[in-house]
Amino acid sequence: MISTKGRYALRMVIDFARQGEEACVPLREVAERQGISVKYLEQLASLLIQADILRSVRGPHGGYVLIRPPEETNVGDILRAAEGSCAPVACLEADFGICPRRSECETFSFWEGLDKVIEAYVDGVTVADLVPAR
Amino acid sequence: MISTKGRYALRMVIDFARQGEEACVPLREVAERQGISVKYLEQLASLLIQADILRSVRGPHGGYVLIRPPEETNVGDILRAAEGSCAPVACLEADFGICPRRSECETFSFWEGLDKVIEAYVDGVTVADLVPAR
DNA sequence: CTTATATCCTAGTTATTTACTAGGATATAA
DNA sequence: TTATATCCTAGTAAATAACTAGGATATAAG
Numbered sequence: 001m002i003s004t005k006g007r008y009a010l011r012m013v014i015d016f017a018r019q020g021e022e023a024c025v026p027l028r029e030v031a032e033r034q035g036i037s038v039k040y041l042e043q044l045a046s047l048l049i050q051a052d053i054l055r056s057v058r059g060p061h062g063g064y065v066l067i068r069p070p071e072e073t074n075v076g077d078i079l080r081a082a083e084g085s086c087a088p089v090a091c092l093e094a095d096f097g098i099c100p101r102r103s104e105c106e107t108f109s110f111w112e113g114l115d116k117v118i119e120a121y122v123d124g125v126t127v128a129d130l131v132p133a134r
Numbered sequence: 135m136i137s138t139k140g141r142y143a144l145r146m147v148i149d150f151a152r153q154g155e156e157a158c159v160p161l162r163e164v165a166e167r168q169g170i171s172v173k174y175l176e177q178l179a180s181l182l183i184q185a186d187i188l189r190s191v192r193g194p195h196g197g198y199v200l201i202r203p204p205e206e207t208n209v210g211d212i213l214r215a216a217e218g219s220c221a222p223v224a225c226l227e228a229d230f231g232i233c234p235r236r237s238e239c240e241t242f243s244f245w246e247g248l249d250k251v252i253e254a255y256v257d258g259v260t261v262a263d264l265v266p267a268r
Numbered sequence: 269c270t271t272a273t274a275t276c277c278t279a280g281t282t283a284t285t286t287a288c289t290a291g292g293a294t295a296t297a298a
Numbered sequence: 299t300t301a302t303a304t305c306c307t308a309g310t311a312a313a314t315a316a317c318t319a320g321g322a323t324a325t326a327a328g
Contacts, residue, residue, distance in 0.1 A: 001135050001221070001222055001223065001224070002222050002223050002245075003314090003315065003316080004315075004316060004317090005315085005316085007223060007241065010241055010244075011239075011240070011241055014240050014241070026273080026274065026275090027274085027275085028273090028274085035235070037317075037318080039317080039318065039319080040316075040317060040318085042275070042276075042277090043277095043317090045275085045276095046275090046276075046277085056274090056275060056276085057274080057275085057325095058273090058274055058275045058276080058323075058324045058325060059272095059273065059274055059275080059323095059324055059325030059326055060272065060273045060274065060325065060326045060327070061273085061274085061325090061326065061327095062273075062274045062275065062324085062325075062326090063274075063275085064275090075244065087135070088135055088136050088252075089135065089136050089141060090135070101169070105145075106145070106148050106264050106265070106266060107141065107144055107145055107148065107264060110144075110209065110259060110264060111136075113255065113259075114252070114255055114256065117251050117252070117254075117255045118222075118248070118251070118252065120251075121247065121248055121251045122248065125244060125247075130240050130241060130244055131240070132240060137285090137286065137287080138286080138287060138288090139286085139287085160302080160303065160304090161303085161304080162302090162303085171288075171289080173288080173289065173290080174287075174288060174289085176304070176305075176306090177288090177306095179304085179305095180304090180305075180306085190303090190304060190305085191296095191303080191304085192294075192295045192296060192302090192303055192304045192305080193295055193296030193297055193301095193302065193303055193304080194296065194297045194298070194301065194302045194303065195296090195297065195298095195302085195303085196295085196296075196297090196302075196303045196304065197303075197304085198304090
């Protein structure tokens, strides 16, 4: 299940996109509009910087800027950055290693299939699709 | 994310199906084959009984029996019975109520769409699809 | 150079959930 | 009567979730 990390990160990015291309938006404003604390948003923003989705500007009039236009950022990238993974089961995650029951497990391919439809969906939607037209 | 409840419940049902139609299988055997404790399986079995997927026979030579043939039980029913829900976000779950931000939330329809592709996938696979042919 | 405003970074904290285990009650075939 | 099952309720240790707290660092403006 997607936790507040992924959900808030997505709302934050959409909020940035709404303020216009290349806008430099401080978290204080996002926090107010979205009803999420600045401190929590800071942590999520840092994950999005690591994933090359945002860049930051420090000091007064500083804030965060989307690196790419909304059409070129898909939701899957945001969720994977915030959540670590969108995999529906632990055995599909990168750091899980190879399950010792893998060869005899009748369910593994089922979970792989579920993962595929999830990835296809989240990677098929861009931030631009979620920003309401003005 | 799907927890051990859903994953083990699915493996248990597939294990029942492998023992043949209408077979009455005690959890002791499933536990041994699957490497899961009887005590934990008991709890999962009771969820599957409530969902009309299994019925039980008490006493010696007792066990559990699949109510319908494997072709007629889909994986979605098993997962929803074990996990409570397959919804990817809390705001889509039945007991969450209506989110106060719902009307202004730009992400709600995105999550609804994700939920739809997940439900379509899990409801499109039956237990029979996962039982290896003998 | 000072001040206000931001981001940056690390820790700590509380509540919930997960993944079980434990102990017994109840039913029933032999 | 006994052995073998399911049934039912609690309890518990560990992990995760969802934050909060406190300060360090950078920088524009006066």
